[in-house]
Amino acid sequence: MAASTSMLTSSSFTFPSQGLRLPTRTHPCMKPQKRFVRKDASNVITATYDLKPPPYPLNALEPHMSRETLEYHWGKHHRTYVENLNKQIVGTDLEGLSLEDIIIVAYNKGDILPAFNNAAQAWNHDFFWESMKPGGGGKPSGDLLDLIERDFGSFERFTEEFRSAAATQFGSGWAWLAYKANRLGVENAVNPWPSENDKKLVIVKSPNAVNPLVWDYFPLLTIDVWEHAYYLDFQNQRADYISMFMEKLVSWEAVNARLEKAKAEAAEREMEEERRKNEEEWKPTDDDDDDDEGLEMYVDSEDDSEAE
């Protein structure tokens, strides 16, 4: 078993707020401006974000999570993030980007720009509603369960660590199960010697609006541990809220679907990285090519017209 596994699955593992190198994700500002458009019911194209409702009625999670909580949490908090985001990006370079792109750009390697909080919280809450379902809870199965058992030892140990992360995220924030494919834990450097063992499940916690997208991980499951998520139903008893979430609400179907998508995207990313590496190896040499500066010095020592 890889020695790094224990480090990754430690429940006290929080990430530095340092920046992220994005070797495979083309920085949105470096490619031609792609207009991201959504069509609403009347087929009018708008470049704003909509408040998506949860995939169930607001009372569907009762008695575990009250309708009142959903009315405020989705109807007020989530709605406000979306509305404020739309106002914030009007007339800026962020307008027209996908929500995920706004999050990465505004995270700005940890030096957070104003739109980050609203964008990330809009995304986080969509993800949260979809992480739950009426009659949820229980155990996962198939590939997902296999991976959980491989990376945490057992489903029980996974549950323990997830609950601990959620309970010990001090102040506001989130706890996550994420799929980490060939990213190292230090500033998310790309693993130079990737192997199948480096594609692993990890539990992470994050403060306020931060989410694992900024570390180039694939989020699979989240629990909101901002006080507004549980105060009406549980007051200060965050641990009870977390238990309820695990036992009654988690949608393992959603987690499974996300895992499949994550594996596919990771495979695609791997192929792209291979392709790019091959392109660089076969790049033709050129007089103006910086890589050949060393060669020029030997070949043409009398001619320093190209020297700076």
Next chain:
Amino acid sequence: MAFRSLALATRKTLTLGLNSTRLTQSRALQTFSLPDLPYDYGALEPAISGEIMQLHHQKHHQTYITNYNKALEQLHEAIQKGDSSTVAKLQSAIKFNGGGHINHSIFWQNLAPIREGGGEPPKGSLGWVIDTNFGSLESLIQKINAEGAALQGSGWVWLGLDKELKKLVIETTANQDPLVTKGPHLVPLLGIDVWEHAYYLQYKNVRPDYLKNIWKVINWKYASGVYEKESA
């Protein structure tokens, strides 16, 4: 400093170690306990509900104290054993929970029922320096509320005295960081808790309404007392 004397006033002292000869230098481990509120839970209504005051005091503040005491005991052991890893690991728990105890101890003093002077504007030197630095009390309140409303996540908004620069400052701190983490010369005069637990049951997501109403029960007498003592 004012806030420290408050925390100390609630302290019980236990002496660990079975003998107290000079040779064995056993250090006393102080534990902390929940200070009583100087008013009933319902006395700040309608600005802050009795339900919130009770939960805030008996559950949240008590939990910080319980966890602070636990962390201090673990720290004490780790220091005695020379276990540096554990000493380092405990720092965040001490900051969270110790900070929580410090901040809430100040907060209860910052509030008073209306019939006991809650909401009455500051008189004396603090009133004068507020008018001089901010133009008016209303202007100060507006600035504090703007900072408090804009704070992302959990934290506090403070009116503090910078003892070195001899001026009033408005500051925010994240989570339970005490004001002193923003500057070693900063003394808290007034802190407003903007963690959601401080207002959610009553004001839900509308933090600005909580901030507007809390001024009706702010105890300026306490803030003035601290100001006069610290600026002497």
